[in-house]
Amino acid sequence: MTGWLRHRWRLVVVRGRSMAPTLRDGDRLIVRVGRAPAPGDIVVFRAHDVVPDADLTWMVKRVHRIEPDGAVTVRGDNIRSQDSRHFGAVPREAILGVATGRR
Template sequence: MINDKSEVFEWLKALFIAIAFAFVIHTFFFTPVLVDGASMEPTLQDQDRMILTKVGEPKRFDIIVFHVTEETDYIKRVIGLPGDRIEYKDDRLYINGKLFDEPYLDEFKQEVIDGPLTHSFTLRETPIKSEVVPEGHLFVMGDNRRYSTDSRHIGAVPMEKVVGTTKFVFYPIGKIKIIDK
């Protein structure tokens, strides 16, 4: 009889530890996220499901999820880091005067027949109204440049609004992939 009570206690303890462990992992390290909309096409499709990593600082060209409002999150690509000068000319990205290749846009650039995929701009022509990305902020853009509400419209994203980075699509099963810039 005593053995049965201790066995039940051990099972309850193991269950509690498993639930606590899952909670900590979900809260502080990884969580699933749903892509809602077409702003990241062709890289990500509407309704793709991804794993969000909540550790580490975002790097240039990482895909991040950030809070726009308490109820709304966006998923975009990091283009500019604090202190960067961002400019687009002739559908080409210049960061601090250096030309950067964006291979993730090649598919869309080939399909565009009526002008550039990304219209020319400098940071001063965005809500940032500055020559450089402010300290503690990121400049983000969707890969579907013509149909993305991003830093060109909402301004730079404060680092404290960043939920995490994501690069692993786990659903739909037939499209499982790791996004590599």
């Protein structure tokens, strides 16, 4: 049972201010792996899939829109966030999951 739970849920630590004021640096998110995102959801995705030279492994952003091919456009809650306005849509395969709560 524990292996199953570990594959369905992940704990992710927020780094940076792109989601301020909603999320702060150091906040911990509980992420449901594999859940399909909807507009308004906060998602975690592989940074290198959208920003090849990123020094981050994961990025946390809010879903702005779902494209017909399943890719999502994302926005940070902070006006100065680097998001889909800078790097384009996030492919469906890059998304780890949807944040369902904080710990």
